[in-house]
Amino acid sequence: MTTPNRIILDKYLRHNKKFPHIWCPGCGIGIVLAALLRAIDRTGWTKDEIVLVSGIGCSSRAPVYVDFNTLHTAHGRALPFATGIKAARPPLKVIVFTGDGDCAAIGGNHLIHACRRNIDITTVVVNNYIYGMTGGQQSPTTPEGMKATTATRGVIDQPFHIAELAASAGATFAARSTTYHAKELESFILKGLEHKGFSLVEAISQAPVCFGRRNGMGDPVEMVKREKELAIPISKTAGMTFEEKKDKIVTGIIEEREAQEWTDLYAGVKKTAGEE
Amino acid sequence: MKKKNGQLLQGNEAVVEGALYAGCSFYAGYPITPSTEIAEVLSVKLPERGGTFIQMEDEIASIGACLGASLAGAKSMTATSGPGFSLMQELIGYGVISEIPMVLVNVMRFGPSTGLPTSPSQGDVMQARWGTHGDHPIIVLTADSVPETFEMTVKAFNFSEKYRIPVILLLDEVVGHMREKITIPAEGEVKVVDRLKPEMPPEWYAPYADTNTGVPPMAAFGDGYRHHVTGLVHDAQGFPTAKPEEVVSGMDRLFSKISRGFSEVCITEELYCDDAKTIILSYGAAARSARDAVETMRADGEKVGLIKLKTLWPFPKAALEKYEKSVENIIVAEMNRGQIYREVWRVARGRWQVGKALAPYGNMLTPDMILDVARKVTK
Ligand SMILES: Cc1ncc(C[n+]2csc(CCOP(=O)(O)OP(=O)(O)O)c2C)c(N)n1
Ligand code: SF4
Ligand SMILES: [Mg+2]
Numbered sequence: 001m002t003t004p005n006r007i008i009l010d011k012y013l014r015h016n017k018k019f020p021h022i023w024c025p026g027c028g029i030g031i032v033l034a035a036l037l038r039a040i041d042r043t044g045w046t047k048d049e050i051v052l053v054s055g056i057g058c059s060s061r062a063p064v065y066v067d068f069n070t071l072h073t074a075h076g077r078a079l080p081f082a083t084g085i086k087a088a089r090p091p092l093k094v095i096v097f098t099g100d101g102d103c104a105a106i107g108g109n110h111l112i113h114a115c116r117r118n119i120d121i122t123t124v125v126v127n128n129y130i131y132g133m134t135g136g137q138q139s140p141t142t143p144e145g146m147k148a149t150t151a152t153r154g155v156i157d158q159p160f161h162i163a164e165l166a167a168s169a170g171a172t173f174a175a176r177s178t179t180y181h182a183k184e185l186e187s188f189i190l191k192g193l194e195h196k197g198f199s200l201v202e203a204i205s206q207a208p209v210c211f212g213r214r215n216g217m218g219d220p221v222e223m224v225k226r227e228k229e230l231a232i233p234i235s236k237t238a239g240m241t242f243e244e245k246k247d248k249i250v251t252g253i254i255e256e257r258e259a260q261e262w263t264d265l266y267a268g269v270k271k272t273a274g275e276e
Numbered sequence: 277m278k279k280k281n282g283q284l285l286q287g288n289e290a291v292v293e294g295a296l297y298a299g300c301s302f303y304a305g306y307p308i309t310p311s312t313e314i315a316e317v318l319s320v321k322l323p324e325r326g327g328t329f330i331q332m333e334d335e336i337a338s339i340g341a342c343l344g345a346s347l348a349g350a351k352s353m354t355a356t357s358g359p360g361f362s363l364m365q366e367l368i369g370y371g372v373i374s375e376i377p378m379v380l381v382n383v384m385r386f387g388p389s390t391g392l393p394t395s396p397s398q399g400d401v402m403q404a405r406w407g408t409h410g411d412h413p414i415i416v417l418t419a420d421s422v423p424e425t426f427e428m429t430v431k432a433f434n435f436s437e438k439y440r441i442p443v444i445l446l447l448d449e450v451v452g453h454m455r456e457k458i459t460i461p462a463e464g465e466v467k468v469v470d471r472l473k474p475e476m477p478p479e480w481y482a483p484y485a486d487t488n489t490g491v492p493p494m495a496a497f498g499d500g501y502r503h504h505v506t507g508l509v510h511d512a513q514g515f516p517t518a519k520p521e522e523v524v525s526g527m528d529r530l531f532s533k534i535s536r537g538f539s540e541v542c543i544t545e546e547l548y549c550d551d552a553k554t555i556i557l558s559y560g561a562a563a564r565s566a567r568d569a570v571e572t573m574r575a576d577g578e579k580v581g582l583i584k585l586k587t588l589w590p591f592p593k594a595a596l597e598k599y600e601k602s603v604e605n606i607i608v609a610e611m612n613r614g615q616i617y618r619e620v621w622r623v624a625r626g627r628w629q630v631g632k633a634l635a636p637y638g639n640m641l642t643p644d645m646i647l648d649v650a651r652k653v654t655k
Contacts, residue, residue, distance in 0.1 A: 014504075017515055051497045053344075064504055064515060069497040071347065072506035073340065074370050080304075080337035084344025084352070085497060087328050088302050092348065092498050110340075113333040266328065273323035 002186065003041050005034055012037045012047075014067045022061055026220025028179035028205030032126050033062045035182050035203070036097065039189035043093075050093045053082040055102035057133045058207075059126035062097045076106030079114045082121050090263040095193070096123040100141040101131045104160050108140070115169035115198050119262035122192040123200045125162055128207035136210035143247070147214050166200040167255035173199035174255040178227040179206060181251060188253065197261045204249050285458050287425045287451040288313035288355075291381055292321065293460055294429025295353050298468055300379070301327035302352035304341035306334050306360060309394045310449040311383040314355040335360035339367040342378045343442075347505060349496030351433055355381035358391065361400060361407070369408035370507045371442035373530065375484070375494070377471055379432045381445045383452040386638035395638030396449040398560055401615040404444045405589045413534040415541055416444045416589040420563040422456035427466075428586060434469035435541060439533055440491050446588060448611065450561035450640060474501055484526065485512040490533030534590065542592035545584040548574055549599060552581030554654050556646060557596070557620060558609040559585040562635070566609045568643035569650060578654050588616070593623045600627055605653045607631040609646050611639075629653070 003011075013019075023029050040050065050068040054060035056075035063070035069092075073081045078096045086094045096103075103111050103125050114121060130148060131137040138148035138155050141162065145154045167174040173195040177185040185203055192199035206212060206223035217223050227249060234252035237245055285293065291314050295303075303322055305315040319329040328345070332338040335356050342352040356364065361382040371378060382404065386397035400407075404416045415435050419425040429445060436443040474481045474493040483503045485492050495501030508516040509523050517523065534541065547570060549555060558566035563584045573580040581603075583595055596606065606628045608617040617632040624630050633649040635641035 016513065047502060048500050049498060051348075064506065067502060069502050070504045071344070071497075072504070072508070073343075074366055074507055077336065077340045077367065080332065080340025081344035081347075083330070083332075083337070084302070084304060084341030084346075085348040087304075087330050087341065088345035088350040088352070089348040089496075089498055109333050110337055113337070266323070266330075270323040270326060270328075273320070274326070276324070 002038050005038070008034065008037045008041055011041070012066050014065060017065055021065055023058060024209040026206070026208045027058070028128065028207065028224070029059050029062065029126050031179040031182055032124065032185065032203040032205055033097070035186040036095070036124055036189050037066065038186045039193055042190050043193050045093050049091065050095065051085055052095050052097060053078045053085070054097045055099070055107060057099035057102045057131070059097065059099035059132070060102055076102055076110065078102065079107060079110040079121070079123070083114060083117070083119055086119055086121055086263060087266065093193070094121045096121060098123060098125050099132070100125060100127040100129065100162065101139040104140045104162050104165070111166065112169035115166050115171040115200070117262045118170055118172055118197045118259050120196055121198055122189070122195070124189060125200065125202045126205045127162060127202050128205045128211060130207050130211040132207050132210045136214060163200060163202040163254045170198070171200050171255060172197035172257050172259045175253045176202040176204065176249070177251050178204040178231055178249060180224045180227040181231065184251065191253070197259055281459055282457050283460065284455050285422055286313060286453060286455050287422050287447060288383065288453065289317055290422045290425040290458060291355065291429050291445070292317045294426040295379070295433065296321060296325065297426070297460070297466065298351065298430045298433035299470070300351045300353050300433065302342065302345035302350035303328070303354065304330045304332050304338045304345070304352070305354045305356065306332055306338050308357045308360045310385055310452045311355040311357045311381060314381060335363040336367065339364045339380065343367060343371050343376045346376050346378045347497050349499070351377070351437065353379040353381065355383065357383050357385045357394070358387045358400065359389070361403065365407040368442055369410060369412055372408070372412045372414065373507055373509070374505050375440035375492070376442065377436035377440055378442045379429070379436055379445060380442055381447065383447045383449060385449055392638040394449055396561060396611060396640055397638055398448055398562065398611040398615070400446065401588055401612065404446050413441065413531045414444065414589055415439065415441060415534065415587070416446050417587055418446045418560050418585065419451060420560050420584065421451065422454065423458045424586070425451060426458060426460065430466055430468065431543070434467065437469045437471040438491065439537060440471065440494055441534065448560045473499070478502070482512040483514045484510055486525070486529055490529050490536055538590055541587060542590060542594065543586040544592050544595040545586065546595070547582040549581035549583060551579055552599070552603060553579045554605040554607065554650060555581045555583050555599065555603050556607045556609055556650060557583045557585065557616070559588060559616070562609050562611050562641040565641050565643045566646055569646035572643065572647060573650060573654070580650065580654065585616070591619050591623065596620070596623060603628055605629045605631060607633055607646070607650055607653060609633040609641055611635040611641050
């Protein structure tokens with residue numbers, strides 16, 4: 001059962017950390033973090049066994065505020081650090097909290113390889129379609145035609161669809177939801193946490209200051225409503241063409257399958273090596 | 277571990293033996309000649325001892341995984357060469373500011389870029405010192421033989437654990453690939469240092485607080501001491517700060533914890549220096565030729581000595597300053613365009629004539645090349 005946010009905040013926010021946080025009013029990162037905390041609460045895991053790892057970006061600032069073992073690494077490198085932690089100490093529950101730029105641009109190579117290894121790490125990506133921290137440059141998920149400070153005439157590159165990318169790279173759980181669908185998001189994150197293997201949950205999120213404003217998307221509430229309007233559950237996409245799906249937000253579980261997990265397999269390697 | 281008499285090992289294999297002796301339990305790497313044997317042998321040996329080997333997608337991931345593993349409590353190591361060393365630079369700085377022990381072996385090859393794969397060179401000396409951005413302290417060790425490679429690998433782990441800093445072991449292709457006789461010391465014969473762990477209750481733990489050594493105890497993730505680690509400048513709790521007084525104390529401690537250990541960290545060896553008028557200063561493979569040249573000149577009755585650096589950074593200038601009065605010339609023998617030469621010249625401040633014998637073309641520096649320079653000076 002989900003515990004109310006008020007209790008969650010009291011339980012998981014760091015009391016010795018100086019607030020306020022760095023996020024702009026109306027930014028969706030807090031909604032994603034709250035969904036993660038509620039999901040964590042439902043796992044019954046202790047704070048001591050959880051390691052929350054991030055890269056660099058507005059989204060990646062999240063770990064500092066919460067009371068786990070927290071690690072704020074370098075831009076794009078959350079997954080290598082997380083891989084080292086998990087591989088060296090498999091009982092730890094390793095969670096990565098990252099942004100679209102952090103995980104799909106500079107960290108893109110690490111992302112596909114973490115998927116391929118199927119190492120038991122849960123990655124939550126805040127996809128706000130933009131480089132927030134640096135002031136609104138185009139990211140690898142910025143939709144074609146949208147404006148960014150480095151694409152004032154509109155983006156011409158095709159965007160990545162992170163959840164599908166992860167699934168095709170070997171992630172054994174991949175899902176997408178939005179900050180509008182905060183409850184669904186929480187349930188997908190919970191599934192990801194409980195899934196054995198590499199799991200990724202993409203959270204479509206509003207970035208009113210660094211993205212919405214430049215693209216005439218209105219205030220944060222309007223941006224969240226837009227997520228609701230564009231969302232289409234994956235169950236309803238059968239038969240839709242790529243072009244038809246292009247401007248939609250396909251929500252739901254994109255991939256969920258069982259496969260051998262890396263640290264389990266490596267435990268087998270150790271066992272055989274020790275017996276040789 | 278049983279003492280094994282007289283094994284014939286490669287320098288790279290001695291790195292493996294040294295790492296295992298020091299308690300390394302995690303290796304992450306990406307193949308590159310002339311360092312690859314380190315990964316290959318560890319991929320076999322680590323799992324036999326309950327450790328973990330992982331081949332990562334690139335060198336950035338390799339050092340990242342090592343830093344992560346170290347935060348989880350494992351003594352970790354990666355090894356690479358030139359191009360891979362360049363890729364690792366950003367995260368070296370991460371390890372320095374976040375005070376994460378690990379060992380990074382760079383078996384140097386000729387560069388820049390792909391250069392002359394894989395001719396010997398000592399061209400990464402300054403990169404090892406200054407490769408990552410920003411002012412920072414660093415410890416860089418080197419070795420000139422297979423047994424010394426073992427010794428310095430253990431030292432690299434010991435210093436990294438003791439001072440909570442990534443330590444770079446800068447080898448060259450000659451030392452990495454040559455085979456020599458080596459006797460691995462028995463367990464307990466060589467000191468092995470483990471990082472200090474906190475003993476106070478978790479609520480009192482401040483992961484970056486000053487201590488009497490300047491090095492705070494380090495809790496591993498999962499030990500019950502929940503804390504924050506960041507590459508941002510941080511306060512004693514590890515939380516980001518830009519408050520001038522916290523920036524000053526935090527950054528100054530990073531440097532002072534190492535400078536307090538200079539006498540232990542700066543390792544050199546000397547030969548015939550007491551009455552020497554000319555000193556040849558060298559390190560790594562070049563030091564083997566330097567020793568040969570010194571012996572030849574001594575046989576000719578010349579007052580020549582050798583200072584061999586086993587630590588490159590912090591630069592062991594005290595070893596030179598001892599001879600402030602007695603020595604007239606210092607000749608730096610190295611396989612690059614004068615990277616340590618410039619440092620010696622800077623330290624000399626006119627007290628000695630500083631000369632150089634260099635091999636900057638991916639070639640081995642030979643005793644004759646050193647003799648050519650040294651004989652002109654002593655004439
Ligand atoms: C190596 C490196 N390159 C560039 C940067 C500058 N930088 C910081 S955050 C960022 C983009 C972050 O975008 P994203 O991951 O989408 O996070 P958001 O701020 O949108 O949450 C960039 C380019 C950096 N810190 N390090
Ligand atoms: S609105 Fe943009 S700049 Fe502001 S916190 Fe959110 S992502 Fe960062
Ligand atoms: Mg973003």
